[in-house]
Amino acid sequence: MNDLTISTIQTILPPQTASAAPAPATTPFSDYVRRSLEEVNRQMLQADHAIEDLATGKRQDIHGTMIEMKKAEIAFELVLEIRNKLMTAYDEIRRMPI
Amino acid sequence: MNFLDSLAISSSGLSAQRLRMNLISSNMAHVNTTRTETGEPYKRKDVIFKAAQRDGFQALLEQHLRADEHGVQVARIIEDNKPYLEKYDPGHPDADENGYIRLPNVNIVEEMVNMISASRSFEANATAVRVTKEMAGTALEIGKSP
Amino acid sequence: MGNHPINLFSQTINTLSRSLDLRSRQHGLILNNVANADTPNYKPFSINVEEALQSEHQADGESRLMRTDRQHLPGQPGSDGPAAVRHSNGADPLLFRGDRNAVDIDAEMTALAKNSLLYKASAQIVAAKFRGLKNVITGGNK
Numbered sequence: 001m002n003d004l005t006i007s008t009i010q011t012i013l014p015p016q017t018a019s020a021a022p023a024p025a026t027t028p029f030s031d032y033v034r035r036s037l038e039e040v041n042r043q044m045l046q047a048d049h050a051i052e053d054l055a056t057g058k059r060q061d062i063h064g065t066m067i068e069m070k071k072a073e074i075a076f077e078l079v080l081e082i083r084n085k086l087m088t089a090y091d092e093i094r095r096m097p098i
Numbered sequence: 099m100n101f102l103d104s105l106a107i108s109s110s111g112l113s114a115q116r117l118r119m120n121l122i123s124s125n126m127a128h129v130n131t132t133r134t135e136t137g138e139p140y141k142r143k144d145v146i147f148k149a150a151q152r153d154g155f156q157a158l159l160e161q162h163l164r165a166d167e168h169g170v171q172v173a174r175i176i177e178d179n180k181p182y183l184e185k186y187d188p189g190h191p192d193a194d195e196n197g198y199i200r201l202p203n204v205n206i207v208e209e210m211v212n213m214i215s216a217s218r219s220f221e222a223n224a225t226a227v228r229v230t231k232e233m234a235g236t237a238l239e240i241g242k243s244p
Numbered sequence: 245m246g247n248h249p250i251n252l253f254s255q256t257i258n259t260l261s262r263s264l265d266l267r268s269r270q271h272g273l274i275l276n277n278v279a280n281a282d283t284p285n286y287k288p289f290s291i292n293v294e295e296a297l298q299s300e301h302q303a304d305g306e307s308r309l310m311r312t313d314r315q316h317l318p319g320q321p322g323s324d325g326p327a328a329v330r331h332s333n334g335a336d337p338l339l340f341r342g343d344r345n346a347v348d349i350d351a352e353m354t355a356l357a358k359n360s361l362l363y364k365a366s367a368q369i370v371a372a373k374f375r376g377l378k379n380v381i382t383g384g385n386k
Binding site for chain 1: 234238
């Protein structure tokens with residue numbers, strides 16, 4: 001009786017694939033975070049470039065430079081806050097009594 | 099915004115109008131000058147402006163692609179060749195054998211009108227400088243953190 | 245922000261940024277007209293900023309010949325469409341000035357006042373929007 005129950009349970013379980021991948025939902029998310037960091041980095045480099053051009057007089061675009069600066073600042077703040085929230089969430093999960 | 103270029107454009111306007119005002123002042127001061135170093139009566143002076151351009155290839159390129167935005171410059175300063183005024187004044191040291199003197203071809207009323215025009219143009223360029231500074235100031239505030 | 249999944253900066257900020265660019269150019273043109281108010285044969289230039297912004301707003305900008313960098317040359321004279329620099333409309337200059345100068349100084353000063361006001365408004369609105377975004381993100385903590 002016990003053997004039959006166990007074998008029945010075995011067949012209704014989803015088949016294990018050879019490559020047991022970790023929870024697939026986390027991979028796209030880490031991609032997302034990486035892409036965001038790259039984007040923020042790109043934005044900050046662009047802002048630095050604009051500031052340099054303004055300082056050396058190569059371009060005189062005040063409002064354009066200011067807007068680039070603000071965009072970089074805000075993109076950075078966003079990623080920073082996301083990171084903070086992730087850390088907080090991780091801490092909460094860690095402290096959960098199992 | 100291209101605030102340095104903008105200031106340069108208005109600055110060229112200020113210089114041009116100031117030169118024009120100086121010439122008008124000279125005309126008015128010399129309205130009765132019957133004899134200059136050349137021996138001739140004073141000749142009215144005027145200035146011809148032209149739109150300023152960058153030199154060389156840049157100028158050729160810009161002429162065809164977009165409006166020149168480099169302000170104004172002096173093309174040349176000219177002497178007015180309108181005939182002198184003649185006045186009968188036999189007692190005057192510069193009178194000729196018929197008792198006529200030649201007075202400069204300067205019309206005071208005309209010079210006054212020109213002076214007002216030059217002064218108004220000067221003020222307009224000065225206002226433009228102030229506006230440029232205000233705009234640059236507001237643009238800088240975009241980057242300001244509270 | 246290119247392939248970024250979240251469009252952090254709304255279309256409004258892009259439109260305002262474009263408005264600032266166009267009004268900067270218009271400012272330069274007006275200053276040049278004012279400086280050349282007494283130049284023989286000079287015809288004033290201007291940009292119709294409202295028209296340019298509206299048409300860009302509708303067209304999404306994909307069908308236009310895009311200049312990816314401001315330093316690049318435009319495709320052809322006037323190919324910027326409504327943002328092209330044009331001679332200001334005005335009465336026949338021969339009727340007004342013997343030297344064929346067509347600058348109406350009062351019209352130019354009015355245009356200067358209007359354009360600078362709208363520039364300053366755009367700049368202040370952009371600044372406010374960025375402040376707002378920052379507050380939303382940091383939750384008002386910083």
